[in-house]
Amino acid sequence: MKAYQPEVDSKTLRKVIIAAAVGNFVEWFDFAVYGFLATLLTHQFFPNGDPAIALMKTFAVFAVAFAFRPLGGIFFGVVGDRVGRKKTLALTILIMAGATTVIGFLPTYASVGMLAPSLLAIVRCVQGFSAGGEYAGACAYLMEHAPKHQRARYGSFLPVSTFLSFASAAVVASGLDAMLSAEAMSSWGWRVPFIAAAPIGLVGLYLRTRLGETPSFAAVEHDHDLAHAPLRETLKTQASAILRLGAFVSVTALSFYTFTTYFATYLQVVGHLSRASALLITVIALVFAAAICPLAGLYSDAVGRRKSVFTVCAILIAAVYPSFVLGGSGDFRSALVGAAMLAIGAVLSGVVTAALLSEVFPTRTRYTASAITYNLAYTIFGGTAPLVATWLIETTGNNISPAFYLIAVSLLALVGGMSLPETSRISLDDHPHEDVTERVRDWQTPTAQ
Numbered sequence: 001m002k003a004y005q006p007e008v009d010s011k012t013l014r015k016v017i018i019a020a021a022v023g024n025f026v027e028w029f030d031f032a033v034y035g036f037l038a039t040l041l042t043h044q045f046f047p048n049g050d051p052a053i054a055l056m057k058t059f060a061v062f063a064v065a066f067a068f069r070p071l072g073g074i075f076f077g078v079v080g081d082r083v084g085r086k087k088t089l090a091l092t093i094l095i096m097a098g099a100t101t102v103i104g105f106l107p108t109y110a111s112v113g114m115l116a117p118s119l120l121a122i123v124r125c126v127q128g129f130s131a132g133g134e135y136a137g138a139c140a141y142l143m144e145h146a147p148k149h150q151r152a153r154y155g156s157f158l159p160v161s162t163f164l165s166f167a168s169a170a171v172v173a174s175g176l177d178a179m180l181s182a183e184a185m186s187s188w189g190w191r192v193p194f195i196a197a198a199p200i201g202l203v204g205l206y207l208r209t210r211l212g213e214t215p216s217f218a219a220v221e222h223d224h225d226l227a228h229a230p231l232r233e234t235l236k237t238q239a240s241a242i243l244r245l246g247a248f249v250s251v252t253a254l255s256f257y258t259f260t261t262y263f264a265t266y267l268q269v270v271g272h273l274s275r276a277s278a279l280l281i282t283v284i285a286l287v288f289a290a291a292i293c294p295l296a297g298l299y300s301d302a303v304g305r306r307k308s309v310f311t312v313c314a315i316l317i318a319a320v321y322p323s324f325v326l327g328g329s330g331d332f333r334s335a336l337v338g339a340a341m342l343a344i345g346a347v348l349s350g351v352v353t354a355a356l357l358s359e360v361f362p363t364r365t366r367y368t369a370s371a372i373t374y375n376l377a378y379t380i381f382g383g384t385a386p387l388v389a390t391w392l393i394e395t396t397g398n399n400i401s402p403a404f405y406l407i408a409v410s411l412l413a414l415v416g417g418m419s420l421p422e423t424s425r426i427s428l429d430d431h432p433h434e435d436v437t438e439r440v441r442d443w444q445t446p447t448a449q
Helices: 010-036 038-045 051-067 069-083 085-103 115-131 135-143 148-155 157-179 182-187 189-195 197-209 215-220 231-269 275-303 305-327 332-359 363-382 385-396 401-418 436-444
Strands: none
Touching (some): 010 038, 010 085, 010 115, 010 135, 010 157, 010 189, 010 197, 038 182, 038 189, 051 231, 051 363, 069 085, 069 115, 069 135, 069 363, 085 115, 085 135, 085 189, 085 197, 135 148, 135 157, 135 363, 148 275, 157 189, 157 231, 157 275, 231 275, 231 305, 231 332, 231 363, 231 401, 275 305, 305 332, 305 401, 332 363, 385 401
16 A cells, blocks of 8 residues: 655644754753763762763763663654654653653762762663654654655754754853852752753643644554554664665764764863853854754755765765864864864754655654664764763874764765665655665656656
8 A cells, every 4th residue: 555645734834843843952952961061970970080080981871871772762663653753752752851850859979879870870771762762753753744855954953953952951051150159060050951851841742742643654554454663574674774874874973972062071171171161162063053954954955865975974074183173272263163164064964864764764664763773873873972082082192083983984974875875855655665775766667656
């Protein structure tokens, strides 16, 4: 049975964009706060004589949360392909907001010793489990409403909300630094952004429960000829696409977390900028990144996904080395330029990934397969980005070593991304069991249109 995606009116599409983007903003604000408060959390949960080792432990807890993202991706992916995108996305935001609020009430190392970092790690794992079902589901929800020839343009609003969520987290962290004394910030101020997750999470939940299901899922929801997204069947039919797309998403993950989470620490540790200056640079760069997301979407829709993949990798390979040199210079303006250069590659890769996650996989397996792909790449390359970067500098003594790591992963992404066929005009509703290459071939055949 073949289902076709009906046109969605502009009013409904605007509501879908707002619900998906605002919900995504709330989810990632909760997740981002941890990264921007990393140096403060180090003192609260990992007191150690060696600051570098203590910071690595903090980033290790950041990374361990990502180990649960593939599990969350599988769980929420199967649920999302069986019961729908809307209900699943409401559940992910509820879990994330609850877990983040709990962090704000955790006891510190000074109060309970080693129990404190253990509790922090457990709650971070719950966050990671929730995050595993968020982004791929939000992409599927938005793409299954978007016009076929403008999917990257409309999908770009998800990266916009993600970058703005990280900017907001940085603003909150910076504002608390400015308003509170060092003693107050260390005593209770760091808890405020985490506790604030409760009310903003309820806002996101409200928005997500007010919309209906996507047209693509509704078209197959009552088709019982084939079960929606059995895991074994998904892996059997989509393994090739998962591996190829995963190779490209690896650079999306690494560039994103290098830019949004690690670079602020790099500016402080290597560039010796103050925490306030580093956060200000990060906020400006994040707002810049959000502003250029729609342009990246227009570009990808115009030239296609394969040319966009090539552009992403070329920009990152060319820009990452000077970005780190400028970031470590200790000069505010130079560091800002370096952050902006790093942002361009991260933006375009994120926009292209948002479209590919839905275009590469068919409706019945889309949530599951895209969540597995996205979360495996983000676990291996995204969650470990701050930890690996800190370790590389500590081990090699070379402050630019993280740049070479990003260049190497860009080459891997180029190979994987260019092995995918062009999907920018493919239907999102055809052929539930076929590989992406077969789906593209069928779409190109006149009788299949």
